[in-house]
Amino acid sequence: MQSASRTLTALFRGSTRHNSGARASLQQFYSRNFSTSGEEFDSHSDFKPVHKPDQDVLSVKEQIDADIKANPVMLYMKGVPGAPQCGFSAMATQILQIHGVPFAARNILEDQELRQAMKTYSNWPTFPQLYINGEFIGGCDILKKLHESGELKEMLKSVPRN
Amino acid sequence: MGVSKKVVEAALQSKLNPTFLSVLDTSGGCGASFMVEIASAAFEGKRLLERHRLVNAALADEMKEIHALSVTKALTPQQWQEQAQTSKTS
Structure with missing residues (x-):
């Protein structure tokens, strides 16, 4: 259900963007969205969360479980790492980049269902939200403090570098 | 929209009984940020994440209106x- 609705939004956006030849673009979107599995065309491929093909049918919660399990450093943010849409998300991205760890990110602005689910899942009202090795670390303020105190460096030691 | 600085202060004051509290409206007056x-005995023996959770919980109602809480x-x-001592001497 979840991924179906996600693709549907993409479809809508796509069809309004290409007003002329709506049918042709619709077909384009069909082939683009349904031929590949779990692809989100808004995120940069470098930061794309790791997917297994059969995860398309997962519920939001299962999706989060899978994301934070598959990605040692997982950031839920506003915007994408290359173009954050909020100062706090930008800072979180920068701090992670300073440490040079690979991380995956999800843009919660593109997915209202995920946005609400994350608040409950983490019991945390705002974004960004950071997970390291499946554990909720906190938001921007906490990340900044951990960075300044040197604790973040320790926590990221176990994360494999590219 | 948004909440006033006074409301945020009152909520934190009543729920966390702080020994020091400073609330700054960083939204330019619209009450969204x-x-x-804060310094409170409620934070004793708690990790940073848990301390932040206490603050978030104290402001649970207000958070619906607040866009950013730092x-x-x-x-x-x-x-x-x-x-306070170190910042005075340094």
């Missing part, structure tokens, strides 16, 4: 004393 510095300091009264 706040910066908080907790720059969440210290125990003793930690507050210590950092």
